[in-house]
Amino acid sequence: MTPSNELRLLPWSGPDDKPCYLSADSTNGYLSRLADNTEEIQLGLGAELLAHALDVLADVDSDPEELRLLATDLTGALRDAVRVATSRGHRLPRSTHPAREGLPVHIR
Incomplete structure (x- = not known):
């Protein structure tokens, strides 16, 4: 199983856009590495899209269709x-830090 003994949420969806999960004994398996690489690509593309969005929004002549496509992307x-x-948050080790004691569960 995964280090925190939980299923890993994978960075892609299954049929009907349902989440996909992985149960693995190692983080070095093929699917774990594929998921890591996919996450890296997704975040990189998101950063590139953000830079593009800044350019489009700075252009006062951007047409509504371009803005709609940008919003979709x-x-x-x-x-x-x-x-x-x-x-990644689910895979972080659970902290028992004293400063967190007494906090409501939804803040922990």
């Missing part, structure tokens, strides 16, 4: 980034 990139962050 940014939505997909944000969805990917949230999935990557969620997956």
Whole structure:
């Protein structure tokens, strides 16, 4: 199983856009490495799209269709980034730091 004994949320969707999960004993397996590489590519493409978005938004002559396409692409990139962050957050070791004691569960 994964280090925290949980399933790993993978950076792609299955049928009907449902999440895909991986249960593995090692983080060096083929699917784990493929997921790591896919996350890296998704985040890199998101950064490139953000730079492009800044250019498009700075151009006062951008037409509505271009802005709509940009919004669609940014939505997909944000969805990917949230999935990557969620997956990586679940794989972080749980902290029992004293400063966190007494905090509501949703803040921990």
